[in-house]
Amino acid sequence: xxxxxxxxxxxxxxxxxxxxxxxxxxxxxxxxxxxxxxxxxxxxxxxxxxxxxxxxxxxxxxxxxxxxxxxxxxxxxxxxxxxxxxxxxxxxxxxxxxxxxxxxxxxxxxxxxxxxxxxxxxxxxxxxxxxxxxx
Ligand code: THU
Numbered sequence: 722x723x724x725x726x727x728x729x730x731x732x733x734x735x736x737x738x739x740x741x742x743x744x745x746x747x748x749x750x751x752x753x754x755x756x757x758x759x760x761x762x763x764x765x766x767x768x769x770x771x772x773x774x775x776x777x778x779x780x781x782x783x784x785x786x787x788x789x790x791x792x793x794x795x796x797x798x799x800x801x802x803x804x805x806x807x808x809x810x811x812x813x814x815x816x817x818x819x820x821x822x823x824x825x826x827x828x829x830x831x832x833x834x835x836x837x838x839x840x841x842x843x844x845x846x847x848x849x850x851x852x853x854x855x856x
Contacts, residue, residue: 722752724795724840728832731795734760734775740801741765747775747798747808751783754790759783763798776814784821791821793828795838807831807839815847824850 727750735748742765749761761779765772773781776796783791798808809831810818818827824843832838844850 722756722758722793724830724838725835727752727758727793727795727830728797728835728838730758730760731797731832734762734779735797736762738762738775739764742767742769742772744801745798746801747796749775749779749797750795751776751779751791752793752795753783753788754792755788757783757786757788759786759788774811774814776810777817780814780817780821789821791818791827793830794818795830795832797832805833807833810846812847815843816850818843819847819850819852824852 730750
């Protein structure tokens with residue numbers, strides 16, 4: 722799976738975002754070690770804290786389908802009708818991703834478009850993290 726294809730899929734996920742309160746629409750495409758891809762979008766709620774980020778939606782989507790070994794995620798987000806900017810994952814999503822990957826190898830792709838993107842390891846975004854091995 723090349724980066725451009727995963728980013729394209731993240732844009733597909735973004736189409737399903739339910740964000741009537743923030744009007745900030747986020748999509749994610751999560752690549753598993755076995756090559757399968759799961760999409761996610763942010764899902765807001767009239768009771769604001771009950772909403773969920775696109776990244777966590779994608780992880781829960783994958784795990785609920787039996788996948789526990791994650792390889793990479795592409796994330797796209799921005800306000801409705803505005804130019805895309807990079808949308809880094811929030812701290813809670815970084816921790817949720819951490820559970821199901823090797824953070825020194827897992828890649829986070831932040832994209833404005835198919836050709837304009839940045840790549841980080843999860844370790845770079847969540848250094849000295851706490852994971853299953855610590856328990
Ligand atoms: N959001 C995400 O889905 N992912 C991120 O990485 C940052 C924020 C969502 C949560 C909320 O629905 C909206 O964007 C504004 O914070």
